[in-house]
Amino acid sequence: MHNILMISLDNWYFLLNLEHQFYKILKNKNNSKLIMRKLLLLVLFASTTMATYAGGYRVSVQGQRAMAMGHTGVAVVNSAELVFFNPAGLVYLENKLNISAGASGIFTDVIYQNEDLLLSSETDNSVGTPLNLYGSYKVNDWMSIGLGVYTPYGSEVTWPTDWPGSHLVNNIDLAAIYIQPVLSFKLSDKFSIGGGPIYVTGSVNFNRNASRTLTDFEGNRSNITVDDTGVSNWGWSVGAMFNPTENFRLGFSYRSEIILEAEDGEAVFSNFPNSTSLPANGTTTFSAELPLPAELTLGLSYQFHKKWLFAFDYNRQFWDVYESLDIQFGNGSTSLNPRDYKNSSVYRFGLQYQATEKIALRAGYYRDESPVQSGFFAPETPRNDSDGYSGGFSFAITSKLAIDASFFYLRFEEVDESYDFATDPATGARSSFGGTYKSSAFAPGLGLTYKL
Amino acid sequence: MIKNNIKYLAVLALGLVACEPEFxxxxxxTTSFTSGEADFSKYVALGNSLTAGFADNALYISGQENSYPNILAKRLAFAGGGEFTQPLMSDDIGGFSNDPLRFPPRLVLEFDENGENPSPGVYAGGVPTTDFTSNLGSSFNNMGVPGARVYHLGFPGYGTANPYFGRFASAANATVIGDALAQNPTFFSLWIGNNDILGYATSGGVGEDHNVTGNTDPSTYSVAGLDITNNNTFAGTYSQLITGLVGSGAKGVVLNLPNVTSLPFFTTVPFAPLSPLSPTFGPQIPTLNATYAGLNQAFAFIGVPERSITFSETAASAVVIKDESLTDISAALTQALTPTFGAGLAGILGAQFGQARQATANDLLVLTSSGIIGELDEDRAAQLVGLGVPQEQAGQFSINGVTLPLDDQYVLIPDEQAAIETARVAYNTTIQGLATANGLAFVDIAAALSQAANGGIPFNGGVVTSAFASGGGFSLDGVHPTPRAHALVANSIMDALEETYGAQLPRVDIGDFGTITLSNDVIQPPSN
Incomplete structure (x- = not known):
């Protein structure tokens, strides 16, 4: 409630300022009412329909300009954001040096209730801050090099401690930072390829109660925290871009699956009763694997008017690699948590309007299918299918430097779902935890684009 | 122009506020929960240890918090229920600081150093801090008093005899029912009568069955609570309680009494626990059988060959028990054994085996027998030495359940079970009859516990059974329910309230309620 109010106030001022800017610009340009109305319509469209998140723990916020257009970009040649979206496109950027940096603040909220048992709860998540930093440099007419740092996977969910689903999760904080050098080659004016290796470093902090009922003698719930940082591995991505006409581009990109293998991470057992039949309190190690699934993107962009650009991306995310979250503890305990995710798709649509020389307005929509199957709806990643609405703008302060702003809103239908595979560590019996969930996510973001 | 646009922006801002998810x-x-014809605004719970939340042989805070009346009251709160107070103990240890021997801390489940061989032990991680001489100064919604029998609730001055009531009795001569009625309950629950048979049952039937004696005056019953209350006494007293409770128009729910064979206290120790695989017992079998051969000849000679005692070398054997319903053949046995053992020892053995037999599947061994079966009864051995039996032989004839028949207090023989069942059926007829006559909700909790004992009650996350320690239904004393079973009782009550009064109440998921507590902070080191 508090968070949301703050957001809305921020945006109130944000929008007022924007309006003020437009007004000044328009007055200067003196080409008045018609454009004014168009602008307002666009802003209205963008905000009433508002944004980009994706299923599972994929956080699709990898560029402010793309984000504003529904996170399309595999066939949009616009900025160094292409390092992520499609390295093949970098070589078509006009400038020698391109730098894009940005960050968003993701405000998420999940509410839960069970009407039969009269349970309810709400997350108190801190603000997620996906970051991205991209640069590209045109070595010669047919080759560009680039570097990207971005955070495509992560999850931050904090339920009240000991809430009704606390045997599944109290809180989780996952983060993965991708660092990627790329090369981009122009094979012709119509065709280019690109790609590069990815270095990932990830971290996890996950706490949950040991079972639905286990407590120490004083009644404090027994719980386990796993924590590990600097879990690293390598992957790669490739892309291709085809420009059949001057105004029409097709793009393809593929980013490989990367399995983060936590070895000898830290696990802390707390509030276990003093019993030789149970793990002892204190610190031990853990190992676990968390897959960061591969993603395939196909898309197009079409400059259908000198001021208007339309983009469409299709993402296929190969979540079926996430079969189970199995944690092996150094004290001999194990925790097996079936996930059984399925591959999922996201359909993205974006629109850009070059309103003035200095101002570009953007809006987008996407349909994000959840990889979570019925009966596997765990409250650590409580995502069902969603609709994303995004908007934003770029304002060129100088010919070299522009401010990029974006925001998105993810709209989820409320869903009656359950996780049916919670296993009691003592009896091995499975129980179901379910009810009605509803989520929302909202993220304003700001960035800078520099070109030389 | 600008004004208009600001209007749009205001709409936008509202749109953003709507980002917060809402069901x-x-x-x-939701207001779909209702009390129906009942009024839950003032709920008073009456009963014994079950109502109080007594578990693991003690009353302690978390047990009280998970008592079925407290679980129920939290659900009643969604349909007009008011505050529900309980006479909480001072700690989670249980027992009384004034008398920790009679009122020890609760039982916990300890494991050996390998995390195996669980056994109940008395918690020793702290000492009881509850002082029963300090009166809590008020009455409580939960008026459950551990140990109470049906006639105790109307017994003036019961608080001076039972510290659990003494802690919150309004006056020295107060009655439980009086203090309950003084709260003007609009709704009550009454689950009483268990102790009217259970004291007799848990003590192996050493007390008196007043359906046999015909004694209807409870003031003359065993102070230790070992007797069976006369059926008419039960009916009359129970009726008075109901009359008082419904007198001011209160609605209520009553619960009947479960069969003792539903309780792990009576079903955990098998009648034939003596395994030839036991390293201590197995090697003794040939010697034992040789010794018993002489006794068995005497049984045959006297005409009771069915009392023969033999131990199998291939299968578990039944313990030897004393069955006080058998004809006492001590004299004849002494006579028959004298040529073999001499007059002195023959007299002792004659008395020891005059009513002995091996147990059968129809006998119920109480939980407390598990600690003594196969163990040397040192008192008996000393007694035999005193009677002139050589030390070694005295020891040989003092092994509980093997050479020394298990005493009455450890065994419920079929006659005793029948006495208990006769009384229980009569009590339950009274309870159900009065419920019907007064339009009260009725819970056949006996049926539920019978299901737990025969296959189990499935729930989201397992099955509740009456298996000792592992079944989830009973605490470590083998008699009192776990929080999970209390939750089951609360759900059963809500079912009855729906049926009788049309009350719509949200049930609980019993899998969210715990069972027993594991701890190795115990008084005794693990024993095998």
Whole structure:
């Protein structure tokens, strides 16, 4: 409630300022009412329909300009954001040096209730801050090099401690930072390829109660925290871009699956009763694997008017690699948590309007299918299918430097779902935890684009 | 122009506020739960240890918090129920600081150093801090008093005899029912009568069955609570309680009494626990059988060959028990054994085996027998030495359940079970009859516990059974329910309230309620 109010106030001022800017610009340009109305319509469209998140723990916020257009970009040649979206496109950027940096603040909220048992709860998540930093440099007419740092996977969910689903999760904080050098080659004016290796470093902090009922003698719930940082591995991505006409581009990109293998991470057992039949309190190690699934993107962009650009991306995310979250503890305990995710798709649509020389307005929509199957709806990643609405703008302060702003809103239908595979560590019996969930996510973001 | 645009922006801002997720039908605004014809605004619970939340042989805070009346009251709160108070103990240890021997801390489940061989032990991680001489100064919604029998609730001055009531009795001569009625309950629960048979049952039937004696005056019953209350006494007293409770128009729910064979206290120790695989017992079998051969000849000679005692070398054997319903053949046995053992020892053995037999599947061994079967009874051995039996032989004839028949207090023989069952059936007829006559909700909890004992009650996350320690239904004393079973009782009551009064109440998921507590902070080191 508090968070949301703050957001809305921020945006109130944000929008007022924007309006003020437009007004000044328009007055200067003196080409008045018609454009004014168009602008307002666009802003209205963008905000009433508002944004980009994706299923599972994929956080699709990898560029402010793309984000504003529904996170399309595999066939949009616009900025160094292409390092992520499609390295093949970098070589078509006009400038020698391109730098894009940005960050968003993701405000998420999940509410839960069970009407039969009269349970309810709400997350108190801190603000997620996906970051991205991209640069590209045109070595010669047919080759560009680039570097990207971005955070495509992560999850931050904090339920009240000991809430009704606390045997599944109290809180989780996952983060993965991708660092990627790329090369981009122009094979012709119509065709280019690109790609590069990815270095990932990830971290996890996950706490949950040991079972639905286990407590120490004083009644404090027994719980386990796993924590590990600097879990690293390598992957790669490739892309291709085809420009059949001057105004029409097709793009393809593929980013490989990367399995983060936590070895000898830290696990802390707390509030276990003093019993030789149970793990002892204190610190031990853990190992676990968390897959960061591969993603395939196909898309197009079409400059259908000198001021208007339309983009469409299709993402296929190969979540079926996430079969189970199995944690092996150094004290001999194990925790097996079936996930059984399925591959999922996201359909993205974006629109850009070059309103003035200095101002570009953007809006987008996407349909994000959840990889979570019925009966596997765990409250650590409580995502069902969603609709994303995004908007934003770029304002060129100088010919070299522009401010990029974006925001998105993810709209989820409320869903009656359950996780049916919670296993009691003592009896091995499975129980179901379910009810009605509803989520929302909202993220304003700001960035800078520099070109030389 | 600008004004208009600001209007648009205001709409936008409102749109952003709407980003916060909200359910179509939030449960905190749901009013579908109702009390029906009942009024839950003042709920008073009457009963014994079950109502108080006594578990693991002690009363302690978390047990009280998970008592079925407290679980129920939290659900009643969604249909007009008011505050529900309980006479909470001072700690989670249980027992009384004034008398920790009679009122020890609770039982916990300890494991050996390998995390195996669980056994109950008395918690020793702290000492009881509850002082029963300090009166809590008020009455409580939960008026459950551990140990109470049906006639105790109307017994003036019961608080001076039972510290659990003494802690919150309004006056020295107060009655439980009087203090309950003084709260003007609009709704009550009454689950009483268990102790009217259970004291007799848990003590192996050493007390008196007043359906046999015909004694209807409870003031003359065993102070230790070992007797069976006369059926008419039960009916009359129970009726008075109901009359008092419904007198001011209160609605209520009553619960009947479970069969003792539903309780792990009576079903855990098998009648034939003596395994030839036991390293201590197995090697003794040939010697034992040789010794018993002489006795068995005497049984045959006297005409009771069915009392023969033999131990199998291939299968578990039944313990030897004393069956006080058998004809006492001590004299004849002494006579028959004298040529073999001499007059002195023959006299002792004659008395020891005059009513002995091996147990059968129809006998119920109480939980407390598990600690003594196969163990040397040192008192008996000393007694035999005193009677002139050589030390070694005295020891040989003092092994509980093997050479020394298990005493009455450890065994419920079929006659005793029948006495208990006769009384229970009569009590339950009274309870159900009065419920019907007064339009009260009735819970056949006996049926539920019978299901737990025969296959189990499935729930989201397992099955509740009456298996000792592992079944989830009973605490470590083998008699009192776990929080999970209390939750089951609360759900059963809500079912009855729906049926009788049309009350719509949200049930609980019993899998969210715990069972027993594991701890190795115990007085005794693990024993095998």
């Amino acid at each position: 179509d039908n939030p449960i905190d605004e």
